[in-house]
Amino acid sequence: MTPSPAQALDTLVVGAGPAGIGCALALDAVDGLTVGVVDRGQIGETFRRWPQEQRFLTPSFTGNGYGSTDLNSVHPETSPAFSLGVDYPDGRGYAKYLRGVARVFEVPVAPECEVTSLRQDDGGFVATTPHGPIPARTVVWAGGEFQDPAVPQMAGKGALVHTSRHEAWGPRQGRLVVLGGYESGLDVACHHVEAGAEVTVLDADHPWDAGEGSDPSFRLAPRTRMRLARAQQTGRLRLLARHASSVARDGDRWSVSLSDGTVLEADSAPLAGTGFGPGLGPAAHLFDRREDGWPLVDADDQSTRAPGLFLAGAALRHGSQRFCFVYKFRQRFAHVARVVGESFGKDCTALEAWRQAGMLAEDVESCGAECAC
Ligand SMILES: Cc1cc2nc3c(=O)[nH]c(=O)nc-3n(C[C@H](O)[C@H](O)[C@H](O)COP(=O)(O)OP(=O)(O)OC[C@H]3O[C@@H](n4cnc5c(N)ncnc54)[C@H](O)[C@@H]3O)c2cc1C
Incomplete structure (x- = not known):
C-alpha cells in the first residue's frame, strides 16, 4: 500500500x-x-x-x-x-x-x-x-x-515485572512470587519451576481450579493443566487463593504483603501475570x-x-x-x-x-x- x-x-x-x-x-x-x-x-x-x-x-x-x-x-x-x-x-x-x-x-x-x-x-x-x-x-x-499490559493498582507496583517483558522470563533462583493465576501467570510460574525456582502464585479467584463451563476464555487450556500438574509434582509450586495488597523492595530482597497481613519473601522481583x-x-x-x-x-x-x-x-x-x-x-x-x-x-x-x-x-x-x- x-x-x-x-x-x-x-x-x-x-x-x-x-x-x-x-x-x-x-x-x-x-x-x-x-x-x-x-x-x-x-x-x-x-x-x-x-x-x-x-x-x-x-x-x-x-x-x-x-x-x-x-x-x-x-x-x-x-x-x-x-x-x-x-x-x-x-x-x-x-x-x-x-x-x-x-x-x-x-x-x-x-x-x-x-x-x-x-x-x-x-x-x-x-x-x-x-x-x-x-x-x-x-x-x-x-x-x-x-x-497495554495491565498491572494491579497497589503500593509498590513499580517493582513488579509484567510477563510481556523479556526480563520476566530470565533465570531466577530461590523464591519467586507470581501475581495472577490464569494463563500468563501459570505459564511463567511453570517456566520458572521447570528451571528450579520455588514459586508461589497468588490469585484470590483461584482460576487453577476447574472453573465453570467449557469456554477456554474462563477455563485453563489443556496444555496449561498438564504443565501445572507436572510443576506441582516437583513440590516447588504453591498456589494460594489470596490477594496481594502491596510489594516492597529492600536491597536484593522483595516482599509481597497479603490482605490478611501475611508477608511473603522473594529473592527476585515479583512477576505480574495479570493480563x-x-x-x-x-x-x-x-x-x-x-x-x-x-x-x-x-x-x-x-x-x-x-x-x-x-x-x-x-x-x-x-x-x-x-x-x-x-x-x-x-x-x-x-x-x-x-x-x-x-x-x-x-x-x-x-x-x-x-x-x-x-x-x-x-x-x-x-x-x-x-x-x-
Ligand atoms: C502472551 C499471549 C499469549 C497468547 N496466546 C494465545 C493463544 O495461544 N491462542 C490464541 O488464539 N490467542 C492467544 N493470545 C491472544 C491473541 O490471539 C493475541 O494477543 C493476538 O496477538 C491478538 O491479535 P491482534 O491482531 O489483535 O493483535 P497483535 O498481534 O498485537 O497485532 C496488533 C498490531 O497492531 C500494531 N499496532 C498497534 N498500534 C498501532 C498503531 N497506533 N499504528 C500502527 N500499528 C499499530 C502492532 O505493531 C501489532 O503488529 C495470546 C496473547 C498473549 C498476549
Whole structure:
C-alpha cells in the first residue's frame, strides 16, 4: 500500500497482526473494495516481540479439508501447522506464518507506519502517520492488546515485572512470587519451576481450579493443566487463593504483603501475570466503554460513538462473550467485511467461503461453548 494515498480508502486496517491481516483478507474478498493495512512495525510485530519462551496455547492442526480449519489460521485456505510444521507455534514462527499469508494473498501492508492520531472527518476518518495523513471511509482498529499490559493498582507496583517483558522470563533462583493465576501467570510460574525456582502464585479467584463451563476464555487450556500438574509434582509450586495488597523492595530482597497481613519473601522481583487492557491507543477517544471498561460496540462490532470504526481482535466483547483467541475473533472477519461491503453496495458472495470453513459467526450469542462430557 502507498502509505499516504491521494484518494480515501474504503477501509483502513490499523495493525498487521492476526486480526488485521485476517480482516484485510476478508475485506479483500469483497469485489471492488479499496483496502490498506498499516503497522507501526512489521507484519506480526507483537509476535516478533513475544519472549522466546512463550508459545501458543491453542494447538494447530491441518484439519481444513474436513471443515475443521486450523484453530490459529486467519484465512480458510491456510494453516500454521502446515506452513510451520509445529503444533504450538512460538511468536517468531507465527509472525512468519502471517508474513507468508500476506505475501501469498498480496495483502497491501505499509510497515513502519504508526497511526499517531485518528479523527472523524467528513463522514469518514483521517489517520495521522509519519508518512502523512491517510483518509478512509471506514477503519478497522486491530491494534492488539500487547501494547497495554495491565498491572494491579497497589503500593509498590513499580517493582513488579509484567510477563510481556523479556526480563520476566530470565533465570531466577530461590523464591519467586507470581501475581495472577490464569494463563500468563501459570505459564511463567511453570517456566520458572521447570528451571528450579520455588514459586508461589497468588490469585484470590483461584482460576487453577476447574472453573465453570467449557469456554477456554474462563477455563485453563489443556496444555496449561498438564504443565501445572507436572510443576506441582516437583513440590516447588504453591498456589494460594489470596490477594496481594502491596510489594516492597529492600536491597536484593522483595516482599509481597497479603490482605490478611501475611508477608511473603522473594529473592527476585515479583512477576505480574495479570493480563492486558484493550490497547486502543489513538482510537480510545472514539469508543464508549462498557461498565467493565472494555470498548462498547454494536452488534456489527462497530463503535457506538463513531459508526464506521470497527474493532477486531482480542479486545472484542459482546455481552459475556470474550473473543480473546484467534479461533474466536476470526469469526468476525467476514461479518465486518460483509457489513462494510454492503454499505458500499458491493457483491459479498465470496465471503461464503469463510462460512463454509467454520470462520463466520453472525449471531454472537450462539458462540458459547458447553460440552456434555
Ligand atoms: C502472551 C499471549 C499469549 C497468547 N496466546 C494465545 C493463544 O495461544 N491462542 C490464541 O488464539 N490467542 C492467544 N493470545 C491472544 C491473541 O490471539 C493475541 O494477543 C493476538 O496477538 C491478538 O491479535 P491482534 O491482531 O489483535 O493483535 P497483535 O498481534 O498485537 O497485532 C496488533 C498490531 O497492531 C500494531 N499496532 C498497534 N498500534 C498501532 C498503531 N497506533 N499504528 C500502527 N500499528 C499499530 C502492532 O505493531 C501489532 O503488529 C495470546 C496473547 C498473549 C498476549
